[in-house]
Amino acid sequence: MKIKMLLGSAVLALFSFNAFAADGAEQGAMKVLGHGEVSFKSDVMPVLHDHCVSCHQPGGKGHAKSGLDLTSYQGLMKGTMYGPVVIPGNSEASTFTKLLTGTNKGLKMPMGLNAAGTLDRQYILILRKWVAQGARNN
Numbered sequence: 657m658k659i660k661m662l663l664g665s666a667v668l669a670l671f672s673f674n675a676f677a678a679d680g681a682e683q684g685a686m687k688v689l690g691h692g693e694v695s696f697k698s699d700v701m702p703v704l705h706d707h708c709v710s711c712h713q714p715g716g717k718g719h720a721k722s723g724l725d726l727t728s729y730q731g732l733m734k735g736t737m738y739g740p741v742v743i744p745g746n747s748e749a750s751t752f753t754k755l756l757t758g759t760n761k762g763l764k765m766p767m768g769l770n771a772a773g774t775l776d777r778q779y780i781l782i783l784r785k786w787v788a789q790g791a792r793n794n
């Protein structure tokens with residue numbers, strides 16, 4: 657009886673902790689730093705939209721030159737005219753995430769930042785984590 661009551665309050669405490677932790681902007685940071693799952697729709701897509709889509713959409717120069725369309729999950733998974741750029745579960749081997757931190761034959765993304773420049777670290781972490789978690793359409 658006593659144990660049941662103790663368990664009950666432990667569960668209650670957990671619930672109220674979660675209610676605090678899952679509040680607003682903190683949730684995004686928790687997803688990147690903690691064990692949370694990264695969402696394609698609400699975490700990855702906004703980064704692509706702000707930093708990649710201007711060139712990687714039909715009519716843009718990234719799309720024209722590589723065939724990579726970053727306006728949708730399907731486009732990203734299809735990759736370039738040479739093949740996929742995402743290997744689900746392996747962000748180190750995926751061109752999509754490799755080009756954010758290092759160059760491949762002088763190429764670095766997003767194109768246009770100087771050689772030393774990169775996407776904000778938090779965004780790189782989001783994209784890498786999403787690939788590592790299986791690159792799902794979630």
Ligand code: HEC
Nearest residue numbers: 707708711717718721722724736741751752765766767768
């Ligand atoms: C200013 C325009 C521009 C922006 C912004 C841009 N790209 Fe690109 N991207 C290009 C061009 C142009 C190419 C083709 C380069 C080539 O093949 O010489 C390309 C090619 C690529 C490739 C294929 C590389 C390969 O080796 O086949 C990937 C992956 C890529 N971009 C990812 C991204 C991501 C992710 C972002 C956003 C973080 C981004 N790009 C932002 C212009 C851009």
